[in-house]
Amino acid sequence: MHIGSNAFYRIFEESFATGERSFDADYLLFASRGAFVLENKRRQWLLPPQRAALIACGTSISVSSKGPATSSSILFRNDELGLTEGELRVFVMSDLARLMVAQAMRWGGATEPSNDQAHFFHALASVVAELSLIQLNTWLPRPSSSGLAKAIAVGLADLGRNIGFGQLAQSGAVSERTLARLFRRELGMTWTEFRHRARMIKAMEALAQESVTEAGFQVGFESTSAFIRAFKAFSGQTPNAFKRSVVNSPRHARSP
Structure with missing residues (x-):
């Protein structure tokens, strides 16, 4: 067998x-x-x-x-x-x-x-x-239209600051009304919801290399306590616990 x-x-x-x-x-x-x-x-x-x-x-x-x-x-x-x-x-x-x-x-x-x-x-x-029957929701949706993709690329490039929705619409060469509709239709969420999810996922990446404070700062949190609360609400664990699981994961003795 x-x-x-x-x-x-x-x-x-x-x-x-x-x-x-x-x-x-x-x-x-x-x-x-x-x-x-x-x-x-x-x-x-x-x-x-x-x-x-x-x-x-x-x-x-x-x-x-x-x-x-x-x-x-x-x-x-x-x-x-x-x-x-x-x-x-x-x-x-x-x-x-x-x-x-x-x-x-x-x-x-x-x-x-x-x-x-x-x-x-x-x-x-x-x-x-x-x-695997209990699946995680820690995913980031991907757009299908070029206008939304361009707008999202601008937003993702600088998650540390609050980029205006009008600037995003200009980047995608669409109106704000059209961009809002694209977010709902293609991603099933608003820009604010998408940005928060993207910030949490980027913070997870940053925690592999940076301190909790620096990871939070990179994604727009000036208060470490606010970042910790937001991260725990999203992922179910504190940033420090998540960081330990990534950085201190054991390496196998076997060579590839």
Whole structure:
């Protein structure tokens, strides 16, 4: 029984971007150190070590990192995860799941698992499939129209200050009324809601390198206490707890 035969471990010492790609099997994408940015046509997710993504066979994605990161990811066989075509689930990794992935990395590169390893991969597939039933909302929607995309690019370029909505509309070469309608129609939220979500996600990226105060300042919070409250309300944990989970994530003993 060929259940899961590939475990991938790779250390990235610098930033990288894969470009659009897909896999010929269902895939667990997991950064055991650092953080990945995962994108499809509709959404973008940040994947620090306490999160992972299950990606259905053939689904087009792109993956990048803005700093050092370690990939500890697995290809599953025989439809063990029960994913439908094009499905992508982002979820919280449990301690058990992280330990099981760490063990699987010791077998990375094997062309065919032993019987014991095959049963282990089967158990891991069951664990992550169950975890993925509770999906996270820490995603950033991606626009489809050029006008909205241009306006968002200007807004995202400087999340540390409150850019006027009129300036965004000018950047997208549309009226403010049209831009507001595009936000609702394409993203399902207002600019204010989008900006807050974007600030929290950018803060997550910054926390891998910066202090809590500096991360909050970068996304427009002059008060550290206000940033902590906003971050906890969005992510469910304090910035310090999030920072520890990213910076202090254990690196596997095995070399890639």
